[in-house]
Amino acid sequence: EAELREKGFMGMRKTKLVCTVGPACMDALPALARGGMGVARVNLCHGGRDWHRAAMREVRRLNDEEGFCVSLMVDTEGSQLLVADHGGAASVKAEDCSEWLFTSKKTDKAHPITMHVNFDKFSEGILVGDELVIDGGMATFQVTEKIGSDLRCKCTDPGLLLPRAKLSFWRDGKLVERNFGLPTLSTKDWADIEFGITEGVDCIALSFVKDANDIKSLKTYLSRRSLEHIKIFAKIESLESLKNLKGIVEASDGVMVARGDLGVQVPLEQIPAIQEAIVELCRNLNKPVIVASQLLESMVEYPTPTRAEVT
Ligand SMILES: Nc1ncnc2c1ncn2[C@@H]1O[C@H](COP(=O)(O)OP(=O)(O)OP(=O)(O)O)[C@@H](O)[C@H]1O
Numbered sequence: 549e550a551e552l553r554e555k556g557f558m559g560m561r562k563t564k565l566v567c568t569v570g571p572a573c574m575d576a577l578p579a580l581a582r583g584g585m586g587v588a589r590v591n592l593c594h595g596g597r598d599w600h601r602a603a604m605r606e607v608r609r610l611n612d613e614e615g616f617c618v619s620l621m622v623d624t625e626g627s628q629l630l631v632a633d634h635g636g637a638a639s640v641k642a643e644d645c646s647e648w649l650f651t652s653k654k655t656d657k658a659h660p661i662t663m664h665v666n667f668d669k670f671s672e673g674i675l676v677g678d679e680l681v682i683d684g685g686m687a688t689f690q691v692t693e694k695i696g697s698d699l700r701c702k703c704t705d706p707g708l709l710l711p712r713a714k715l716s717f718w719r720d721g722k723l724v725e726r727n728f729g730l731p732t733l734s735t736k737d738w739a740d741i742e743f744g745i746t747e748g749v750d751c752i753a754l755s756f757v758k759d760a761n762d763i764k765s766l767k768t769y770l771s772r773r774s775l776e777h778i779k780i781f782a783k784i785e786s787l788e789s790l791k792n793l794k795g796i797v798e799a800s801d802g803v804m805v806a807r808g809d810l811g812v813q814v815p816l817e818q819i820p821a822i823q824e825a826i827v828e829l830c831r832n833l834n835k836p837v838i839v840a841s842q843l844l845e846s847m848v849e850y851p852t853p854t855r856a857e858v859t
């Protein structure tokens with residue numbers, strides 16, 4: 549505890565804990581700090597500015613008034629294909645063989661079940677017969693018809709669609725790779741970074757990094773403003789980032805193996821080997837590496853983790 553108070557994330561402890569702060573743990577922040585939280589991560593995909601500000605200020609208050617040294621990380625939203633609106637329910641069940649329509653237009657149609665996708669070019673390059681996979685395997689559909697830019701699909705593997713469910717398309721067992729030319733940092737991401745700077749963040753986790761240049765341009769931006777102390781963590785969560793891995797790791801202050809999104813672009817069974825390779829590369833290059841997502845997933849429902857999770 550003394551080391552945590554004094555040095556936090558920069559302490560000598562080799563394995564550190566990064567905790568994503570959501571509304572459910574706002575009151576638990578002092579206990580999390582005492583329990584060993586090295587970094588409080590605020591994911592800018594969720595919640596609003598006021599909430600993010602309150603969470604960051606509470607962490608800073610703990611540091612200033614109670615002597616902790618918890619680092620503050622903001623994580624950018626980035627651009628990715630997802631279900632922007634699925635009617636407000638906690639989840640929507642996709643039944644076997646049910647018919648669905650995926651569209652970028654807002655609509656009130658009830659049948660077939662209509663999902664609003666966040667990007668108007670989402671179906672570009674997609675063919676009838678392709679597979680549409682939700683959240684890396686939560687549910688699977690087959691594209692049965694293209695109607696303009698909308699996709700009519702049939703559910704082939706039932707499952708749940710959660711809020712902000714991520715979409716990927718597969719053909720012959722391979723991801724359909726498309727380049728929409730979206731920047732790594734959107735206008736919203738730049739505004740979020742400015743906000744993070746104002747709130748005194750220690751590190752920025754950069755989502756959907758494509759290559760080393762993404763890191764270099766953010767570093768240049770920070771150094772022009774004498775903000776070199778803010779560390780940049782590259783999130784490895786796309787095929788493109790895997791192709792440019794070494795350059796990205798070299799350019800970054802640290803790396804996050806973002807297994808949630810990586811599992812959307814890479815078959816699940818390949819994740820362990822990829823994770824191991826990234827961790828080894830980071831250790832060789834002496835860069836801190838965060839292994840993220842679903843570490844204690846069962847604790848969303850239950851008070852104790854599973855044996856497998858703690859092993
Ligand atoms: N600020 C927040 N407000 C509300 N819910 C949040 C917030 N931060 C996290 N959550 C909830 O916790 C879940 C896990 O968050 P986490 O950041 O680990 O993963 P994520 O949503 O998959 O996004 P990413 O892929 O960027 O990590 C989210 O899906 C969301 O339900």
Ligand SMILES: CC(=O)C(=O)O
Pocket residue numbers: 783785805806807808809810840841
């Ligand atoms: C942490 C994160 O962004 C992911 O696992 O996708």
